[in-house]
Amino acid sequence: MLLIRCPYCGERPEVEFHCGGEAHIARPETPTETSDADWAGFLYYRTNPRGVHAERWVHNHGCGRWFNALRDTVSDRFVTTYEMGTPRPEAGSDVTRA
Amino acid sequence: MNQPFRLAAGGRVDRSRPLTVTFNGRKLSGYRGDTIASMLLASGSHLAGRSFKYHRPRGILSHGSDEPSALLSVDWRADRGPGYRDPNNRATVVEAREGLVAKTQNHWPSLETDVGAVNDLLSPIFVAGFYYKTFMWPRKFWDKVYEPVIRRAAGLGEAPEVPDSDRYANRHAHCDVLVVGAGPAGLSAALAASADGSKRVILADEGFELGGSLLNDATSTIEGKPAMAWVEETLAALDARENVVVLPRTTVFGYYNHNHVAMVERVADHRDAAPESLARERLWQVRAGEVILAAGSHERPLVFENNDRPGIMLADSVRAFINRYAVLPGKEIVVATSGASAYRAALDAKAAGMGVTLVDIRLEQDCGAELADARAAGITVKTGHTVIKSLGTKRVTGLVVAPLGNGGQIGDKTTLACDCVGMSGGWTPSVHLFSQSRGKLAFDAELDAFLPGQSAQAERSAGACHGVYDLAAVIADGAKAGGGSVTVEATPSYTGFQPVRVLPTDADPSRVKAFIDFQNDVTAKDIKLAVREGFQSIEHVKRYTTTGMATDQGKTSNMNALGLVAGTLGRELPAVGTTTFRPPYTPVTFGALVGPARDDLFDPVRKTAIDPWAEKNGAVFEPVGLWRRARYFPKDGEDMRAAVARETKAVRTSVGIFDASTLGKIEIVGPDAAEFMNRIYTNAWTKLKPGRCRYGLMLREDGFVYDDGVVARLAEDRFHVTTTTGGAPRVLAHMEDYLQTEWPDLDVFLTSITEQWAVIALQGPNARKLLEPFVTDVDFSDDVFPHMSVTSGFVCGVPCRLFRVSFTGEQGFEINVPADYAESVWKTLYEAGQKYDIVPYGTETMHVLRCEVGFIIVGQETDGTATPDDLGLSGLVSKVKPDFVGKRSLTRPDMVASGRKQLVGLLTKNSDEVLDEGAQIVDDPAQPIPMKMLGHVTSSYASSNCGRSIAMAMLADGRSRIGETVWVTTPQGFTEATISNAVFYDVKGETADA
């Protein structure tokens, strides 16, 4: 079971969390002015990389807060976690845990 | 008590504590400190089971958890009744206790006479891949012939017939260092790691005595003292340290992410007087800063014809039985080996009084100091010899050996009479846990073994599992892994060996059974056949032959199998690769994994405050989400249809009472509450006045209906939202997600109030008359408190939120009271309702009533692909709001295209016929298959109020087809139905929409 560092609570076991898919997908400011293709991209298209992936997680059996994480999809290693609204850190920097 | 093969003195058994166990109905005698295996050997017998496929008699191969052959069904507490037996216990690790009842497995009618042994003679049909080859055709043979055969043969032992009667515990723990294995490496590691008193150390070992390989060693010394004296001193030092927890009888079986390690501790099985309240086993989940693996190694069997006969065991196991248990495994032993370590076994057997001959595959010049030591002790050593085969069936009676010439030719054969063979094909480091940790294995050609290579986690290996075999080096390696440094003087170990795969023989290899995997009955010939048939990857050979796939996970067999595949392919061993080791290291009981989460605690049932009343009053319940809800309240002899007909009638003619407490309820509070509601729901909320309610519809961002429910505005900045029963948690999560991640600027708080407010629904023309006398501080007049409004007050003196709403089409009230008061309010209203013939009704009646008036249920009419328009609910979608969740998706091309399924009613031609929910709808039942399916039935009931059956359906372009006829599938074929509006009952009173 993974240990995940909630930015607000510290390290907690994986079972306390829920993953909410890819992070940094901005909801268009004015959806009605967004083209069908762009809206479909926002709704359905995701990157699914092999390697470091920015994800949304929520500490739903803890503080209940959403945050972002960089996770390596190959090793399952959490590179770092960071607060919602802050930009994606450089991959590999600010390592939470080896 | 008869223990003819027990030595008069010595060993680690406690002779002051004699005991007996029952083995296949007869008594075995022994002592505390014995295993069932050592007691069986003390009685003079090796016969401990029949093999899986060929039903060959099998003995005891090893002395530890790697035992593949001696598997027992053990009843641990036969005196307490059934439910304490489990199969596949390895006789070599079952700690003997007075009263254990053990049985061997895989034979009928008895161990000595097994009818299935005929399989041994039919063995040509049981070759590699026989399941795949034999059971493919003819197809009709499957049910009658193959399946019963496979079912009888598949799996080892017999599953228990009754539920496990034992209790199991679990525990979570944290430590800085977890040491796995308490042999010389592990003890040394734990001592070093715990020197810093601030470090929490856990030392776990699967054995009931700690010391690992040193328990079997009567001759080695450490610092001039017997090795076990060093063990005892080290354990005493660890015991004296408060930062150390020592756990015997605790198997580390799983190594997961981030040093999350699972172990099972056997708590009660060995105790004579264990209170029934004591858990049998405890599952430990440990999060360790570092893990030190000191798991030792497994000895490899030699591969020769009939190497599985009872009496043939691993050489180091011979040593274990003699030194630790003071039991002779026979009178005349041949020790056959390709390495030095087995010489210790030969020397110990000789010292214990056995007749000993040593057969070494190695040439004279390849042997070390061990050769001279053996000869000096008077042991005949035949170097440069191979083993052709063993003699005997239920017990080995001799070993046929022959010298190997320079070109590998077989010389003159000699038969060595014996009743015991100790064999050694070298050692395999136990890298199971390292491999589970996702570490990379590296092949060491000199040791002919895979060793831990690159680590994936904070872990280190030490001792034999690290490829270090010499005793002094093992202790140094352990200390180093523990962060220390130590140098000890110890007896040099006999190390060094020459890898052999299958021993050279002049016999026709296709006629020889030389076993690689004893538990799954896989022979060398099977593996060669698999390779000949084109299997090259070890993962494929493994699955095709089933080698290494039994409950022992091939601990004794993996390297022989790998080596044989590599040799047959003419490749280097690492090129063939190794199989993946997976948890559990040894079999774990389901009880330990499940722990207390069984029976009522497996999936706890949510019950409402009114549930006890419903149970007392004969409700039939149904599960809804995690809740159990009253479905209907049958009166004597009524079936569901009759009860529901009576309940639905009563609601429309007088009054019914319904427990709606499971409705999800969320309070949305804050200065921006209305703005938040505008963004989350399709409806417009700004103009809704405090004290008024509105039916709200919620979409996902993709435009499909997500949930619905009545929303009350309690104040400018406060909404009381209701959700479907099953939807409450995900709706709250959905709202929280948007609030936190998309609109963090909104000043709003969301609180679940589902559990806090119980809801009593009164529905029917007499609802107001019944309720009004019990309510204070509320004006019931229609202009002050009309349909779709909410107010606060007191009911029966209890504070309440009173909703005037209806999910039945009748005049209705939903009385929200604090859950603790709900049952008493319910009882008061029910008593008072007797003068109106009040009827309690359940979810089935509620479903029928709402369907009669055309209300949908999200999750029943919708399946995650329905838009508001599909459901005929476009009137609830605000045209003026610039944005809300899902709005943009509603104009995507496919969402507005024709041909979408739309909500309609269906009226069967035969008004008594009730359609199946989920039934498909077609235009022409005579069309060829596959038919064009136009939609499906979503709800269907017999309606006493309508005097006929009614159904809702989602049908392609359904709203433009009203009045037309379609055909609906039935179990018998098709039935005709007319498309109608999805409203079936004309209510004169209240209406649903605000």
Ligand SMILES: [Zn+2]
């Ligand atoms: Zn948290």
